[in-house]
Amino acid sequence: MASSAGDRSLNDSPCVNWRVVAPNGPSLAYHAGCVIGGQLFVHGGIDKKHSTTPLSNLYCLNIETSIWQQIRVANTPCLSHHACIVLEDRYMTLIGGWDGHVRTSNVCVYDTLEKQWIFPRVTGFNAGAGLSSHTAMLLSSGDILVIGREGSLRMQRRSGNAFLLRGSIQKGAFTYSEYSLGVSSRSGHSASIIGSTLYVIGGRADRLVEMHAGHKAAVTTPCGGFMSRLAMLEKRLSPMKKPPGGRKHHVAVSGGGVIFIHGGDTFDGRQREPVGDMFLYIKQSGQWFKLCTSSIGRAGHVCCCHGNRIMIHGGEGGRSVIHSDTYELEMGWT
Numbered sequence: 001m002a003s004s005a006g007d008r009s010l011n012d013s014p015c016v017n018w019r020v021v022a023p024n025g026p027s028l029a030y031h032a033g034c035v036i037g038g039q040l041f042v043h044g045g046i047d048k049k050h051s052t053t054p055l056s057n058l059y060c061l062n063i064e065t066s067i068w069q070q071i072r073v074a075n076t077p078c079l080s081h082h083a084c085i086v087l088e089d090r091y092m093t094l095i096g097g098w099d100g101h102v103r104t105s106n107v108c109v110y111d112t113l114e115k116q117w118i119f120p121r122v123t124g125f126n127a128g129a130g131l132s133s134h135t136a137m138l139l140s141s142g143d144i145l146v147i148g149r150e151g152s153l154r155m156q157r158r159s160g161n162a163f164l165l166r167g168s169i170q171k172g173a174f175t176y177s178e179y180s181l182g183v184s185s186r187s188g189h190s191a192s193i194i195g196s197t198l199y200v201i202g203g204r205a206d207r208l209v210e211m212h213a214g215h216k217a218a219v220t221t222p223c224g225g226f227m228s229r230l231a232m233l234e235k236r237l238s239p240m241k242k243p244p245g246g247r248k249h250h251v252a253v254s255g256g257g258v259i260f261i262h263g264g265d266t267f268d269g270r271q272r273e274p275v276g277d278m279f280l281y282i283k284q285s286g287q288w289f290k291l292c293t294s295s296i297g298r299a300g301h302v303c304c305c306h307g308n309r310i311m312i313h314g315g316e317g318g319r320s321v322i323h324s325d326t327y328e329l330e331m332g333w334t
Helices: 224-235
Strands: 014-022 032-036 039-043 058-062 067-071 083-087 091-098 103-111 116-118 121-123 129-138 144-152 162-168 173-179 190-194 197-201 209-213 251-255 258-262 277-282 287-293 302-306 309-313 326-333
Touching: 014 287, 032 083, 032 091, 032 302, 039 091, 039 302, 039 309, 083 129, 091 144, 103 121, 103 129, 129 190, 190 251, 190 258, 197 258, 224 251, 224 258, 224 277, 224 287, 224 326, 251 302
Parallel strands: 091 129, 121 173
Antiparallel strands: 014 326, 032 039, 039 058, 058 067, 083 091, 091 103, 103 116, 129 144, 144 162, 162 173, 190 197, 197 209, 251 258, 258 277, 277 287, 302 309, 309 326
16 A cells, blocks of 8 residues: 555655556647647647658547547648647647648647637748757747757758747747757757756757756746656655666656656667656756656657646557557656
8 A cells, every 4th residue: 555645754665657547539649739728739640650641630638527529620730740839828839840741840820719720921941941850949038949850851861950939929920040059960859948957858869968058938837746746756766877868759847847758769779669768857966767667658649737737648659559548647655
């Protein structure tokens, strides 16, 4: 039986794992998602391993009832490997991605109140190049920091460029400008900000983490309570002697001085299927901790926060399966 909060000892072992909350959602991987108004929205992606035909489907999960619903709206774009941020607690804002023909730098916006798509005018991106498997973060300045693959529209060439995306939905226009961040070439990475430090994790075989000072995220406290509980595990776990190996298409959540990462594809050559590894990075100590290896191995899944809940949906698993289930992270003691 798990110990109560009052009688735990340092001999108790933390148990962190995933609990299924909605087993029969849409089967998607390399899709985009966000939480708005108590609903988890997911868009696009692929439903078959190695597919080059992205989907246009838009779905939402009522987090309280665990019921999925498809949203049928005209002009829904076809995209995979795109990035997503929320603007004004209303707009699901999709950036870049593969449209089935080219990697694009377009911005596509779903208005969750008016239930319609908006396609702002986009300028400033390099001609003959596009974005996929990149990241996008809303900064406190209102700018959107975009990091990741920028190559020719069809070829696999990568570079380490970063961009600031400025504009507004009301004005119907966004503009890219190159940003001299100095980040190395990455694809399928994650990006998190703790305090004023940007952490770019994974997306390549070596140099797992890059840190860049002088960045501040928009004021949000995702999963603050849960992340604080995870931070307490530093006293009960032994730090890793070296950081985890390189990985891509994992997910990451940050808050309270902690970064939590799960899953992804590794580069070590021994693991040919997505992993279930779960790690913590604690900023104060600068150390990595391995929580466990979950049986839920995923790559290209969506991870979102709602209140103090961390949730994942879909993703590619073992045996080339594209999953439909939705999980919530839970922590207990044994």
